Amino acid sequence: ARGRIELQHGGGGRAMTQLVEELFVAAFANPALCALNDQAVLPPPAGRLVLATDAHVVSPLFFPGGDIGSLAVNGTVNDVAMAGAQPLWLAAAFVLEEGLPLAELARIVESMARAAHAAGVAIVTGDTKVVEAGKGDGVFITTTGVGVARDGVDTGGDRARPGDAVLVSGPLGEHGIAVMACREGLAFDVPVRSDTAALHGLVAALLDAVPAAAIRVLRDPTRGGLGATLNEIARASAVGMQLREAAIPVREPVRAACEFLGLDPLYVACEGRLLAVCAPEHAGALLAALRAHPLGQGAALIGHCVSDPQHCVELETVLGGRRVVDWLAGEQLPRIC
Amino acid sequence: ARGRIELQHGGGGRAMTQLVEELFVAAFANPALCALNDQAVLPPPAGRLVLATDAHVVSPLFFPGGDIGSLAVNGTVNDVAMAGAQPLWLAAAFVLEEGLPLAELARIVESMARAAHAAGVAIVTGDTKVVEAGKGDGVFITTTGVGVARDGVDTGGDRARPGDAVLVSGPLGEHGIAVMACREGLAFDVPVRSDTAALHGLVAALLDAVPAAAIRVLRDPTRGGLGATLNEIARASAVGMQLREAAIPVREPVRAACEFLGLDPLYVACEGRLLAVCAPEHAGALLAALRAHPLGQGAALIGHCVSDPQHCVELETVLGGRRVVDWLAGEQLPRIC
Numbered sequence: 051a052r053g054r055i056e057l058q059h060g061g062g063g064r065a066m067t068q069l070v071e072e073l074f075v076a077a078f079a080n081p082a083l084c085a086l087n088d089q090a091v092l093p094p095p096a097g098r099l100v101l102a103t104d105a106h107v108v109s110p111l112f113f114p115g116g117d118i119g120s121l122a123v124n125g126t127v128n129d130v131a132m133a134g135a136q137p138l139w140l141a142a143a144f145v146l147e148e149g150l151p152l153a154e155l156a157r158i159v160e161s162m163a164r165a166a167h168a169a170g171v172a173i174v175t176g177d178t179k180v181v182e183a184g185k186g187d188g189v190f191i192t193t194t195g196v197g198v199a200r201d202g203v204d205t206g207g208d209r210a211r212p213g214d215a216v217l218v219s220g221p222l223g224e225h226g227i228a229v230m231a232c233r234e235g236l237a238f239d240v241p242v243r244s245d246t247a248a249l250h251g252l253v254a255a256l257l258d259a260v261p262a263a264a265i266r267v268l269r270d271p272t273r274g275g276l277g278a279t280l281n282e283i284a285r286a287s288a289v290g291m292q293l294r295e296a297a298i299p300v301r302e303p304v305r306a307a308c309e310f311l312g313l314d315p316l317y318v319a320c321e322g323r324l325l326a327v328c329a330p331e332h333a334g335a336l337l338a339a340l341r342a343h344p345l346g347q348g349a350a351l352i353g354h355c356v357s358d359p360q361h362c363v364e365l366e367t368v369l370g371g372r373r374v375v376d377w378l379a380g381e382q383l384p385r386i387c
Numbered sequence: 388a389r390g391r392i393e394l395q396h397g398g399g400g401r402a403m404t405q406l407v408e409e410l411f412v413a414a415f416a417n418p419a420l421c422a423l424n425d426q427a428v429l430p431p432p433a434g435r436l437v438l439a440t441d442a443h444v445v446s447p448l449f450f451p452g453g454d455i456g457s458l459a460v461n462g463t464v465n466d467v468a469m470a471g472a473q474p475l476w477l478a479a480a481f482v483l484e485e486g487l488p489l490a491e492l493a494r495i496v497e498s499m500a501r502a503a504h505a506a507g508v509a510i511v512t513g514d515t516k517v518v519e520a521g522k523g524d525g526v527f528i529t530t531t532g533v534g535v536a537r538d539g540v541d542t543g544g545d546r547a548r549p550g551d552a553v554l555v556s557g558p559l560g561e562h563g564i565a566v567m568a569c570r571e572g573l574a575f576d577v578p579v580r581s582d583t584a585a586l587h588g589l590v591a592a593l594l595d596a597v598p599a600a601a602i603r604v605l606r607d608p609t610r611g612g613l614g615a616t617l618n619e620i621a622r623a624s625a626v627g628m629q630l631r632e633a634a635i636p637v638r639e640p641v642r643a644a645c646e647f648l649g650l651d652p653l654y655v656a657c658e659g660r661l662l663a664v665c666a667p668e669h670a671g672a673l674l675a676a677l678r679a680h681p682l683g684q685g686a687a688l689i690g691h692c693v694s695d696p697q698h699c700v701e702l703e704t705v706l707g708g709r710r711v712v713d714w715l716a717g718e719q720l721p722r723i724c
């Protein structure tokens with residue numbers, strides 16, 4: 051049993067304390083965490099508070115371009131960032147399955163620590179629970195992020211207006227395909243890697259490039275992909291959208307894998323892309339700002355919002371036809387994040 | 388399959404949106420949540436921020452006196468409260484197992500909503516993931532709490548000094564025994580109910596009763612019980628402790644169940660009790676304040692901190708002997724919270 055998670059590691063006694071101190075706290079080291087109180091006490095943030103949470107249950111735990119640890123950090127950083135906010139702190143809660151190799155857990159924890167360090171956020175508090183073998187699946191990680199929003203910034207999904215431009219920061223579907231391909235054991239000529247990345251730096255660059263009010267909506271197209279996300283915005287803002295298929299960036303290996311798997315890339319999850327809806331007169335500046343940033347080099351203006359009582363998202367296909375991008379459609383991929 | 392959780396409910400499409408809106412958001416209703424953005428945007432809190440997280444994996448999901456939902460709210464409220472803080476907001480992330488009856492989930496969600504309402508906190512953001520049957524266990528809930536700490540209040544575990552008094556707010560072990568008895572199918576003459584409760588009101592009463600600096604440490608004796616918690620404090624503060632067994636409140640049915648199950652009540656989890664270490668000259672006032680509150684009626688002064696280079700927690704037994712309350716000892720109960 052040595053070298054594996056045991057039920058003891060979740061019991062509140064010595065085994066748990068040792069695991070927490072020698073693995074988690076050692077990797078995440080920062081003053082708030084190291085106090086090991088029941089909570090982290092943090093300086094008062096200067097501005098509106100932003101709070102986001104995501105459980106991560108991705109399977110497999112490791113995939114090309116990332117793992118559940120980096121994903122859990124970046125995913126929550128991104129939901130905080132989509133408020134136009136600066137992420138500051140993370141809480142991380144682990145549900146470990148009895149029998150999980152400690153070496154695997156250590157790789158995941160180190161990956162989280164690296165991702166947090168790269169994103170400039172501190173993991174300030176945590177929790178460790180263990181469930182019996184067969185009652186979990188290796189490890190589930192829930193991260194909750196706290197950030198502070200810039201004054202005057204409001205990127206809520208209800209702010210899109212007819213005429214606004216719709217931009218994406220890069221090619222779609224890479225995370226979902228990387229995980230699916232890994233799970234299904236597919237091998238591609240050009241391997242697809244997850245796009246998992248922390249986007250708050252990109253968001254800050256956008257806010258520096260145009261007046262805050264010009265940025266109407268920011269959102270990361272995770273589960274459900276572009277299709278679900280645009281439909282959510284269309285519904286919340288009571289607008290329609292007209293997209294040009296030819297303008298939507300999808301890399302060739304992703305397109306090929308989607309065809310093979312019977313998926314529509316418009317519904318496949320990204321973990322390092324954002325959608326921006328913006329005032330049309332600032333679309334050029336915003337696109338330039340996106341492309342000037344390492345994480346936005348593949349950015350594109352993919353369409354516009356229109357007045358439409360049906361709040362329909364429509365696509366002009368490459369062949370000149372029109373089709374509805376229904377948010378009901380699209381295969382829903384399980385355990386992708 | 389109708390009436391049960393399906394993988395679809397975690398896919399990011401229509402089934403998930405419907406579940407989130409019709410079940411979770413309907414039950415937790417508040418403006419920050421109802422915006423359904425990627426995050427909650429909240430007013431700037433006036434003071435130091437407090438952040439706590441706990442995953443809840445208790446088995447069974449329902450037990451005498453509570454369920455995973457009320458536990459998930461109260462548990463995190465309490466970790467925030469132990470900083471002497473006012474809990475304000477919760478995030479809640481759900482990992483649902485395919486096949487979970489929706490009616491069971493609804494009972495849990497309604498219990499959470501009631502507990503949050505009773506505690507005066509709002510569940511402002513959430514997440515919903517689904518794992519395949521056999522990869523989870525009904526439902527796991529991670530709650531993360533945000534609160535604001537009163538100025539001048541510091542209840543960190545490193546502040547106990549020799550001479551300080553050690554108080555508990557009520558009888559020990561009721562939560563752990565309620566869950567264990569339910570799991571093992573034991574029936575007691577006097578049934579034991581979980582003590583799960585939100586303690587921030589009690590904490591506020593304590594802070595109103597004595598000078599803030601008189602309260603050295605606050606902690607809720609959850610997993611590992613009194614034994615683990617006092618040892619953590621002794622270690623962090625570099626003091627020893629002398630307890631009087633006769634003064635430690637344990638109700639008779641708990642004592643009987645512990646005997647039957649071969650457990651030591653000193654190591655059994657509470658979910659509605661707190662430990663306070665305080666300056667000796669204020670111990671009387673603090674005990675009176677505890678007893679004046681509905682959640683502190685069974686409070687007791689159970690011992691004192693002493694100077695001890697070994698940081699040993701010692702018990703004077705009812706028979707006049709002495710024994711060490713080791714934090715290594717004690718059966719570690721799995722899946723108790």
Ligand SMILES: Nc1ncnc2c1ncn2[C@@H]1O[C@H](COP(=O)(O)OP(=O)(O)OP(=O)(O)O)[C@@H](O)[C@H]1O
Pocket residue numbers: 062070074075078083085086087088089142143144174175176177178440441462466609610724
């Ligand atoms: N996986 C983890 N990563 C980082 N820190 C952790 C982790 N697990 C626990 N901790 C830290 O260890 C300390 C003790 O955590 P623990 O969960 O025992 O406290 P608690 O929440 O008060 O108890 P319980 O979970 O039984 O309610 C806390 O400071 C917590 O932040």
Ligand SMILES: Nc1ncnc2c1ncn2[C@@H]1O[C@H](COP(=O)(O)OP(=O)(O)OP(=O)(O)O)[C@@H](O)[C@H]1O
Pocket residue numbers: 103104125129272273387399407411412415420422423424425426479480481511512513514515
């Ligand atoms: N169980 C839940 N309880 C309360 N609110 C929820 C719950 N699940 C989701 N929500 C809310 O629904 C909205 C959409 O959540 P969702 O998880 O789809 O967003 P996301 O985190 O941006 O996407 P992803 O989880 O794919 O990264 C958010 O406003 C979120 O707060």
Ligand SMILES: [Mg+2]
Pocket residue numbers: 088465466469606607608609
């Ligand atoms: Mg605690």
Ligand SMILES: [Mg+2]
Pocket residue numbers: 104125126129272425
């Ligand atoms: Mg997310």
Ligand SMILES: [Mg+2]
Pocket residue numbers: 176177178440441442
């Ligand atoms: Mg905990």
Ligand SMILES: [Mg+2]
Pocket residue numbers: 128129132269270271272425
């Ligand atoms: Mg998002």
Ligand SMILES: [Mg+2]
Pocket residue numbers: 088441462463466609
């Ligand atoms: Mg706790």
Ligand SMILES: [Mg+2]
Pocket residue numbers: 103104105513514515
């Ligand atoms: Mg989410």
